[in-house]
Amino acid sequence: MTHTQEIRWNLDNSYTSLPEFFYKKTEPTPVASPELVIFNNSLAKALGLDAEKLQSEDGVEILAGNQIPEGTATISQAYGGHQFGNFTMLGDGRAVLLGEQVTPSGERFDIQLKGSGRTPFSRGGDGRGTLGPMLREYIISEAMHGLGIPTNRSLSVVKTGEPVMRETELPGAILTRVSASHLRIGTFEYTANWGTEEDLRKLADYVIQRHFPNIEDNEDRYLAFYQEVVKRQAALVAKWQLVGFIHGVMNTDNMTISGETIDYGPCAFMDEYDPATVFSSIDVQGRYAYRNQPPIGQWNLARFAETLLPLIHEQQDHAVELAQEALTGYEDLYRHYWLEGMRKKLGLQTEEDQDEPLIEDLLGIMEKHRADYTNTFRALTLDKPEETAMNGTTEFTHWYEQWQARLDRQEQSKTSSYQLMKQSNPSVIPRNHRVEEALEAAVEKGDYSVMKRLMDVLSDPYAYLPEQEEYSTLPEPSNRPYRTFCGT
Incomplete structure (x- = not known):
């Protein structure tokens, strides 16, 4: 029995039915000593893969790009794009499409290795990914899935055992990305x-x-x-x-x-x-x-x-x-x-003309008082207005009274309105300081437990569980605004 059959790969390459103008045949660049550091069991099973076998040595060789599943032809896709308003020629500069996994139910998902080496579209880059940004994409994309937002997903992150040069020397990594397709505007x-x-x-x-x-x-x-x-x-x-x-x-x-x-x-x-x-x-x-x-x-x-x-x-x-x-x-x-x-975030189950001004008024008060976006709606969901940054102000007190009167005008009970709010307002999001904390532990100390705890909490953000409480707390005040980087 081949590894492909054991792992239950069922890869098709429908994209290669298009003219070669759209892609280039590309093989991932092998890496020295791959090590699986995070793996998405539930996603693997949903794709019809054998999660256990995929985490074996042979499976990790595929996730690292060292081996290709039988019966597939790996490619990199061509595309262009307006980047900050300016049009340019682009393409998969550091990603290789293994193929499209056809699930037992007949759905089709692209399986792509991101950070797997140079391609014909690399534009002078090394085609590699580094551990921090690959883990970051894993966390945020899976958090988005938990929030019910259409997203590509993450199957695994593999450390390559090879350094990548950026401003400093960083550990290399490859993300396995799963999406309905990688077709773009x-x-x-x-x-x-x-x-x-x-x-x-x-x-x-x-x-x-x-x-x-x-x-x-x-x-x-x-x-x-x-x-x-x-x-x-x-x-x-x-x-x-x-x-x-x-x-x-x-x-x-x-x-x-x-x-x-x-x-x-x-x-x-x-x-x-x-x-x-x-x-x-x-x-x-x-x-x-x-x-x-x-x-x-x-x-x-x-x-x-x-x-x-x-x-x-x-x-x-x-x-x-x-x-x-x-x-x-x-x-x-x-x-x-x-x-x-x-x-839905405010528990309004009917429509009134004044709903939009009511919503805009709340947002205006939140902006004025620098209220936390997620936690304001969380406090309203739990009917704890006293926990908002706006509590005690005349304008918020007036707004709250208007909102309560609006809820009272509905035939539906307030209980059902608060239930709707629970389904619409996440108790937790991937707070920037929590994501950084998880990445620091993983990249600097090789400790993935912080990330795994965070992932557990983010997998069901509408659950309002006691263990999610600590993840809803805000970061310590800072004079410096939070900044993110492309990770390339």
């Missing part, structure tokens, strides 16, 4: 810029078949395809805003066609509510600040629309009209998803 930009219209059509048909089979027979399927992506992006960004998640690098190459969150470089969760919050060290203009995420989502979708115009209609002027109409719908869709989510 930037994949279409690449095709529109350097491919033919036939290439564009083949790519669009492939994506529709893979992600939107319900529209395959639609007469205007390319316009319907665009509308579907607009809808998914609006829903995704609304979910980010509702939990205070700041992506940090919303370049078009980091926005997926599937509507999953991808690229956990300089991302972080907001503590005190401030719409101008930026964490990324390279975002000096605040282009991707918290409040800018919804409009940037629309900007990215405008770039996507430009690539699809030849397919939407043969007359360009008409194609532009149709695309603009679909894009204009983004704002209403986003507002709908956001308002629907905010109503």
Whole structure:
């Protein structure tokens, strides 16, 4: 019996049915002494893999890129992207796609090794990942999954046993990333810029078949395809805003066609509510600040629309009209998803015209008093307004009375409203200081217990368990703003 059969790999390579213009055959660069440091048992099982065998020496050789499962052809994908507004040629510079694991239920997921060495798209880089950023992506992506936000996921992190040179010498690592696909807005930009219209059509048909089979027979399927992506992006960004998640690098190459969150470089969760919050060290203009995420989502979708115009209609002027109409719908869709989510966060089970002003008033008071975003909603969920930073102020007292009166006007009981709030307001998020604490223990001391405890707490953030209490506490006050880095 082969290792492939033992581990239950069931890899397909449907992406290679596209012309070679879209990818390059690429093998991972072998590493010296791989060591598995974190592994996602439940995800492995959901993928139909034998979790125990995958953690064996032979399994780890595959997760490190030293061996390739039988029957697959590894590739790196080509794409372009607007990075901070400027368009450039990109591609998988340090990632290799093992293939698409087809699960027992027939679902298809990309299995990608990130940090597995140089590819034809490395642009002078070494193609390697370092331990801290790979563990960080593992923590945040799995936390996002726990929060119910569409995301790529993390199967494992393997230390390579080889140093990687950045500003200093750092331990090397490879992350195994799992996603519905790695197709991006930037994949279409690449095709529109350097491919033919036939290439564009083949790519669009492939994506529709893979992600939107319900529209395959639609007469205007390319316009319907665009509308579907607009809808998914609006829903995704609304979910980010509702939990205070700041992506940090919303370049078009980091926005997926599937509507999953991808690229956990300089991302972080907001503590005190401030719409101008930026964490990324390279975002000096605040282009991707918290409040800018919804409009940037629309900007990215405008770039996507430009690539699809030849397919939407043969007359360009008409194609532009149709695309603009679909894009204009983004704002209403986003507002709908956001308002629907905010109503749930406040236990509002009916709709009233004054709901939006009520929500905006609360956010304004939170901003003025530098209230913690997550813990404010947590305190309201537990009906402990005294635990908010705004307690005792005239404006908050007035707001609280208005909110209680609004709850009283509903037919549903207050108990059911508070239950809805529990399902909509996480008790815990991956607090920046907790993530740093876990990474420091793992990278500096080889102690993964801090990270594993954190992962356990984050796996069910709506549970409101006693053991989650300590993870909801805020960091010590600091004069320095928290900064994140791309990790490349």
